Amino acid sequence: MPAATETTPGPRHARVPLPPRRAWRPPAGRYVLLGLGYLLVSLWLQRRVLADPSGLLIGHVTADADMFAWWLNWFPFAVAHGENPLLTDWMHWPYGLNALWNTAVPLLALALSPVTAAAGSITAFNVGVVLGPVVSGLLMVLALGPYVRSPGARGLAARGVAGLLYAFSPFHLAHAVAGHLNLLWSVLPPVLLLLAHHLFARGPDGGPGLRRPWRLGALTGLALVGQLVLYTQTLAVGVIFLVLTAVVLALRFPRRIGAALPGLTRAGAGCAGVVAVLGAYPLYLVLAGPARPRSAIRDVHSTGADLANVLVPTRMSAVRLAPDSAADELASHIGEQGGYVGPAMLALLVVAVLVIRSTALRVVAAIGALSWLCSLGTAVVLFDEQLPITLPWAAVAEVPLLSQVEPVRIQIVTALCVAAAVGIWIDRMPLAPAPTAVAALLLTGFALVSWLPADAQEVRAASTPAFFTDTAGALDPADVVEIYPRITAGWNDGAVGMRWQAASGPDFRIRGGYFIGADPDDDVVIQSRWNRYQIGARWVADGKNDPSDAYAARAAAELRDLGVTAITVVPGASPEGGDDDRVRAWTQRVTDDPGRYDGGVWLFRTPVAAPVG
Structure with a gap:
């Protein structure tokens, strides 16, 4: 910005620029x-x-907090495991995501990585x-x-x-x-x-x-x-x-x-x-x-x-x-x-x-x-x-x-x-x-x-089922998991599945997520896609008639085509509520697996032969 000039005595009061006043710098303390x-x-x-x-x-407004927690976890994980921290297919499998088109905050993830590693x-x-x-x-x-x-x-x-x-x-x-x-x-x-x-x-x-x-x-x-x-x-x-x-x-x-x-x-x-x-x-x-x-x-x-x-x-x-x-x-x-x-x-x-x-x-x-x-x-x-x-x-x-x-x-x-x-x-x-x-x-x-702030900031619970904090022997990086409830951008805990995956290490990939990306069918995608399995799960959770056997078979084939190797059903976690027992029965029909209950989560294996990697 312009420095001040002042008039000094002399012929015609010539304007002579004075040395700028140095800004006062307070002591470091x-x-x-x-x-x-x-x-x-x-x-x-x-x-x-x-x-x-x-x-x-x-x-307590959007699902963004869960999304940020995922990306804060991803950066140190990627560096430690030789992955590219700015590209990932651990979410939105198999198409992957570009971190620079998401709010991935890589620089902040690096600065906070000691906290992430410790806590x-x-x-x-x-x-x-x-x-x-x-x-x-x-x-x-x-x-x-x-x-x-x-x-x-x-x-x-x-x-x-x-x-x-x-x-x-x-x-x-x-x-x-x-x-x-x-x-x-x-x-x-x-x-x-x-x-x-x-x-x-x-x-x-x-x-x-x-x-x-x-x-x-x-x-x-x-x-x-x-x-x-x-x-x-x-x-x-x-x-x-x-x-x-x-x-x-x-x-x-x-x-x-x-x-x-x-x-x-x-x-x-x-x-x-x-x-x-x-x-x-x-x-x-x-x-x-x-x-x-x-x-x-x-x-x-x-x-x-x-x-x-x-x-x-x-x-x-x-x-x-x-x-x-x-x-x-x-x-x-x-x-x-x-x-x-x-x-x-x-x-x-x-x-x-x-x-x-x-x-x-x-x-x-x-x-x-x-x-x-x-x-x-x-x-x-x-x-x-x-x-x-x-x-x-x-x-x-x-x-x-x-x-x-x-x-x-x-x-x-x-x-x-x-x-x-x-x-x-x-x-x-x-x-x-x-x-x-x-x-x-x-x-x-x-x-x-x-401009005084109100005492109005909010928090919400961020619990994680014990299953996801220790998936050893149950899931591994070769697995692609479909999580119920479906991950969405919904405000009411729509993206909790991302937080659960992050809490596991991550130890497995997820097909969907909450993100900014694209796939072969759409130029912009911001959340996990509906598939026949998730549509059927929502249908039965809402108390409607069970889908037909033909629809269940098509749902199983679609999961196989998507590369999904496992489904996790977390009872009581759906923001929309619903009948979790019927969801479990529907998942058993689609996977032909009775399921295994561990750490608050039902795990079902799907008949997919080709592993990830």
């Missing part, structure tokens, strides 16, 4: 204290899981949910270093409050209750905020501030590659808004473009070189790798934020001026309703932009406004009703790859900009005369209180 403070807040919000971190899962992937998932906001908040504190100038307590307070707001923003609170581990580790946005200062700031001589552009470009490339193997959607959002920042600055300071371009070109080349070398294989998997979906994963026109959410909080906010019934009318589910800003915070942001003479603040505010507009998607949705108003994101809807971005998740950039603007405001807000100071402090206090 202060960062440790801030980190401990953020950790205590995160632990308090998620304290319900502390009673049994290996038997409870944070989040299992459920505990690793819970640890990741607790630590994600803490790490993201601390990175926000570091990123504000060049933007906050006050030394001592005021500068520390400005950065500490900004980090707290970012870490426990409505965006992160919403995705925590949804179990979206990938979005709780929102580490790239603050890193890009810091890099934006070094890429686009003016130097003390009034020229471009870019120093050592090759090294800075390489660091930017490393950040992008790291995000590539963490979560690709946040990578796309981050790059888009880094470019938008450059555009906003170019429009604001067009005369500086010529001087800045050489350094930025070298930095861009350095960034591209690092991404091309270190990110070559991940990029190949995204762009042309096997097992990737062959068409759009979701309808981009249905993944925008609800306009009302900017003023209507959900139950994840402690202070709710709107009735709870208003939040119930918002589009989507609570896990995607993280766009709350609120009237008090909006008022503070407007006052800050009008009162504080800071280019950095105004650019941050502009980017925040643009990100909020983009997060609404391709058209305005108000209380779940689409209005005939087309929005700028519609231009992205037809762009390959970018059309896969869910615009509602751009809200993380809005949260970042709000937190950064508040930090700059606290750093520079007027504290004299007294009436001005009182008004500024009151407005700031109201805004901060409006």
